[in-house]
Amino acid sequence: NEPRAVAAFDSRPRMQAAYMRWVASSAELIKQLAPNQLVTIGSEGWTPYADYVNVDYLAAHSDPNVDYLTVHIWPQNWDWYDPEASLDETLELSRTYLEQHVASA
Known part of the structure; x- marks a missing residue:
């Protein structure tokens, strides 16, 4: 629920890349184990605290194994x-x- 790539300013690009790898590998694994299961990330969406959350909302949901977007x-x-x-x-x-x-x- 609401995964984030929170990091110190100088580590943000590295943490965002790690987050994207996590999304891709987790979504792929779920699809391998349960091919008919719908997969989503559980993201808040765009927040007033985008710098803190450090997630590219649309890029994360564009993974081919992610089926739909969420917002909170x-x-x-x-x-x-x-x-x-x-x-x-x-x-x-x-x-x-x-x-x-x-x-x-």
Whole structure:
């Protein structure tokens, strides 16, 4: 669930490459063991913390053994939701987030 390539700044390219190898090898293994099983990564999608997560969302899901994309929405964790403020803004940000991911799928 929500795998990441978190690393110190100077190690990010190496960690992102390792993450991509992990996605490819894991998805391939699942398909070998269970060829009819749908495979996904469990990614959050694009987050407000892309530098921290260090994952190329579309590249990771373009592996031929990955069947579909996932997203998770964390409005409060991402500071989109304030219990004292209006819910409308949170809903709009969440809706836009989903629409962006659907358009990229």
